[in-house]
Amino acid sequence: MNGFMFKVEKFFDILLNKGGYKEVLEGLQNTMIIAVAGLLIGIVIGTLIATVRVMPKYKAAVRVLDKFCSFYVGLFRGTPMVVQLLVFYYVMLPLLELKMSSVLVAITVFGLNSGAYISEIMRGGILSVDPGQMEGGRSVGLSYGTTMLKIVIPQAVKNILPTMGNEFIALVKETSVVSFVGAKDLYLAFQSIGSGTYEFMVPYLAMAIIYIIIVCIITLLIKIMERRLRKSDRGR
């Protein structure tokens, strides 16, 4: 036990006196930026894909789009996130002769990846809304798109909020693989603190605790949001 306390003291010494906290803060910042930006991009892509996939398939253009969307979803759900990161960073970027910072690469890949998952979540949400809502909107002359955006999707979002929370939590945790392309996230910060002293026990324990705290905060935020959105259910 004494040995453990000694290690803790040594860890805090590096963390507080030798500038370790800077690395942790930078890592925390990158982790959150990648997760939040990835989620936002994912929501936009996911909503678009879900809308295409529930559209009535009278027109050839819609059918083509639908095929493309299911290919997209299949592609991103069929490969691990790490593989997507590596392919994007080491294959796509050189081929397209583009230069991007590794955080930006991570944001893009996380956005594209979560778009695929969110599209399925959103599709389920849209299908769970009473078709009468769409009919009501169309009957007063609103277009399909407007009814979808103003009436159906807000109700769908309310239904899928718990699942979206899950997706966000998964994204936050999955950011721990972005160091594969050199982005400095929480994992890399603690790893570098540990490698300074060849002592990983406490740094990794601290890392685990930080992840748990982040997830607890997200869970709380989702609960508050859900309560607000449920307003229209209770009536007044």
Place this chain on the structure above:
Amino acid sequence: MIEVVNLRKSFGDNEVLKGITTTIKKGEKVVVIGPSGSGKSTFLRCLNCMEDPTSGSIIFGGEDIANPKVDINIHRQKMGMVFQHFNLFNNKTVIENIMMAPVYVAKKKLKMQKRSNLLIRLHLKKGTPVPVTATVAQIKSQAREKATELLKRIGLEEKADAYPSSLSGGQKQRVAIIRSLAMDPDVILFDEPTSALDPEMVGEVLELMKDLAEQGMTMVVVTHEMGFAKEVATRVVFMDEGRMIEESSPDEFFTNPKTERCKDFLSKVLV
């Protein structure tokens, strides 16, 4: 006002409407009755292309709206519809439900106006710019005023900011009716408006519908309320197996039905 020519509708192999031809004139109150599965709801839903007709045409506002190339949204704004299950927007308050479509239409018009003015100024289009006077705030306040007036008419102004989930079935249906009225439609289609209501709430909805009828609104009503048909209809249509079997004035229809099928139906419902 609405001219239906040889309207047919199939769901897969099941032909629900087998060629319907009729004309609905301005100010008419047409009540459609018939056994379940006779295609009366499908007929009504085809009138505003809620179900796309398989073939045939529906002439409304000088255009064949059964043609998929026609912008159906513009025509639906003039063709209100009231559903069995109300279909109020659950995520909007009562007054937002009523304001939504008028605000949307006015805003869209404003946007088109601004765009056309811009094109004219950039010399991409001929003509003189039309001054734009309305603002979005004005559009909204006008719509709110009108919605409040309509709510007063049905005595529900204190429910303006409530969500539909807190209303009774009868209240919901009355709000749904004035939601379609807010667009100043030329005709309102009623799809079994009282079938999902508690018996004690049927009266208030029928009362509002009678009100509309007296004010000269053109109405097409699918219903099982024979009393309403007798009292309000100017024409009763009896449908069975996807065809209009009988069409006559309510007096004649209820006292002297011509076909066996109709007599049989009436003997079962009028006890």
